[in-house]
Amino acid sequence: MDKREDPDAGKVRLSGPGELDDPWQDALASGWAGWEAAGEPAPPVPHARGTAQDGPGEPAVSAADIYLEVQRSPAFQEVRRRYRRFVVPACIAFFTWYVAYVVVATTAPELMARPVAGSVNVALLAGLGQFLSTFLLTWAYARHARLRRDRAALELRWDTQELTRGVER
Amino acid sequence: MSEDHQTLALVLFSAFVAVTLAITTWASRKRHGTAEEFYAGGRLFTPMENGFAIAGDYMSAASFLGIAGLIALYGYDGLLYSVGFLVAWLVVLFLVAELVRNCGRFTLADVVAARMRERPVRIAAGTSSVTVSVLYLVAQMVGAGSLVALLLGGTSGAAQSWTVVGVGALMVVYVSLGGMRATTWIQIVKAVLLMGGAIALTVLVLVRFHGDFNQLLSTAAERSGHGEKFLGPGLKYGGSWTARLDFISLGLALVLGTAGLPHILSRFYTVPTARAARRSVVWSIGLIGTFYLMTVVLGFGAAAIVGSAEVRRSNPAGNTAVSLLSLDLGGGADSTGGTILFAIVAAVAFATILAVVAGITLASSASVAHDLYASLRGRGKPVASGRPVGAGRPVEPERTVESVEEPGQSVEPESVEPDQFVGPGQSVEPEQSVEPVERQVKPRSEVAVARVAAVGIGAVAIGLGLLARDLNVAFLVGLAFAVAASANLPVLLYSLFWRGFTTRGAVWSVYGGLVPALVLVGLSPVVSGSPAAIFPGVDFQVFPLRNPGLVSIPLGFLAGWIGTVTSGESADEARHAETEVRSLTGAGAV
Helix, strand or coil: CHHHHCCCCCCCCCCCCCCCCCCCCCCCCCCCHHHHHCCCCCCCCCCCCCCCCCCCCCCCCCHHHHHHHHHHCHHHHHHHHHHHHHHHHHHHHHHHHHHHHHHHHHHCHHHHCCEEECCEEHHHHHHHHHHHHHHHHHHHHHHHHHHHCHHHHHHHHHHHHHHHCCCCC | CCHHHHHHHHHHHHHHHHHHHHHHHHHHHHCCCCHHHHHHHHHCCCHHHHHHHHHHHHCCHHHHHHHHHHHHHHCHHHHHHHHHHHHHHHHHHHHHHHHHHHHCCCCHHHHHHCCCCHHHHHHHHHHHHHHHHHHHHHHHHHHHHHHHHHHHCCCCHHHHHHHHHHHHHHHHHHHHHHHHHHHHHHHHHHHHHHHHHHHHHHHHHHHHCCCCHHHHHHHHHHHHCCHHHHHCCCCCCCCCHHHHHHHHHHHHHHHHHHHHCHHHHHHHHHCCCHHHHHHHHHHHHHHHHHHHHHHHHHHHHHHHHCCHHHHHHHCCCCCCHHHHHHHHHCCCCCCHHHHHHHHHHHHHHHHHHHHHHHHHHHHHHHHHHHHHHHHHHCCCCCCCCCCCCCCCCCCCHHHEECCCCCCCCCCCHHHCCCCCCCCCCCCCCCCCCCCCCCEECCHHHHHHHHHHHHHHHHHHHHHHHHHCCCCCCCHHHHHHHHHHHHHHHHHHHHHHHCCCCCHHHHHHHHHHHHHHHHHHHHCCCCCECCCCCCECCCCCCCCCCCCCHHHHHHHHHHHHHHHHHHCCCCCCHHHHHHHHHHHHHCCCCC
16 A cells, blocks of 8 residues: 555545445455445545645644544544434334334234235234345445445545554554 | 164264364464454454354354244244344444444453443443353353253253263363364354255255245144144233233344344454444345244244144254254155254254354453453553543553563563554554553463453353253343343443443443343242242242343433433543544544
């Protein structure tokens, strides 16, 4: 990785568009390769220190300040917002769906036992629905994270590590 | 069961033991004795490998034999049970896996301690982790003993006891010699065997019914003796309102507990990045979901082919349903096919228990050595207070204990373990540019403690396994999940997501979940006041539910909140910023 020798360590690193600059990206190892293959990466988010006030050789005061600064940067706020905007509704949805399923199954078994087709009844469809929704949400989350978060998070990671490098601890 | 069954099953099982011991030898030859290597296998597993290992860790014999048996006896209610085990993984995937991988090093306590005062938090989280592990471990050990009795017909107490001792000894060997690397490979081998066995049986069941799932269901309902009711909920968890509430409680514990199981959390540290941790979970959700779908077919298949009455006659809890099914599918009790299939099922079940037990032992030895031992040794001095916020690296005050206890140790270069891997952009910096006054515990010595801890935990598990041999310990797995959900999950979520969370809140939320969960079980019909209780003679039962989750999980969250709002100190904003930035970006992750 060239940037380790980069003299302008404090500045923002440019990276090419397209794939993630992730050394661990391993096509063979990526699960559900077929699922993950499709889709375009999300538009990039601004960098953590868009203005890069600190020039090279002028280290920030302390690591604590750097983390606070990164936390307040628009780039980080955007990554966090994207994460929460997926995870919060998804958690509420699956948790409500699961609790409703368990409560109805235990309190209203006659409703669940209503036949639908042949021997298949509401209960069986609801149970399979739980499996299906779990698989779907897993796929949606993995896709969302890969397309909308990974790239920005990785850039923030390198930026933050560049900033904290050499700072007194 | 004839001699043939037993002989073949024992041969297969010996083969598995031989293979796993070979893996252990191989893994221990390559080890360097570092903490990274022992707890996290060098962090170099691929997502697919780790996904199989997670599935291997999670799918216990209780899942394979127990859930299929429940379905064979009670129909739909068994399926209801398995849904909770699967849905739980969404909590892990969304809220825990990546963030924990980014923030921690080896254990749950690492994540919490990163922004709190180190010692009290580590002791609390370490205690609850060990509690969860021991509960789970004893359930597995007792299960191993009764499995031998069930599958091999050895009803004598001696066979059961020797199995418990043998399983315990093997798991100690795996863990203390091979560490995480050997344990992971054992999990992978086991997961492949288990999936293979389940797929083979499922295909045979479906072939028997010419692929007609509808006919499988109607035959199962017919032969169960319950008719249509067999396909709907209520046969096991219906009845009184207490029973229904009890199941809701169990369901909550299952779905929230998985994300707090120490042996599952420690698996995320075996991969290099958070992305890899996410992909491992995606793999494991695929595997676990497929597996539980197959247990549905196997359970209904056992009811349809063997018949519920026959299953119940063989074992009232239904644990032999799959082995009876395999005998029939192979062509009957006296056929070669039946013998082979039966032996395979028995061997897979053994392999399952061994692997799960090894995984839990490793996780609890990590909690003992990395959290409890390191914190308790540092007694007398607030180890981590006043430490500046770490830069780009998880804080490691577990090494900063006083030098008095081991005068031979000094801050010498070899105590700085070089990282197994340094990511690009991650500079290789010595980890110990810290206060010169404090000396360091060598990581090597911590690993030595962990090995000894594994032996100790093995001994405890064997002892408790022998004591509890004749007790009904089926509730222990549910209890382990309930404790994990009440004591571990609240503190983990609060630390990751709540800006104002304080040390006091962290400590309170752990004990505020742990203590009620254990006390409520002590006062429940599981322990006293009912014919099936551990102490049937006495009656101090107050709490009606067998699983405490419904009450203790909210209590854990509540205690954390109360502890935080009443604590004098306010949260350290900078350390919260560090945790948040690191958890979402991976900056400074090891």
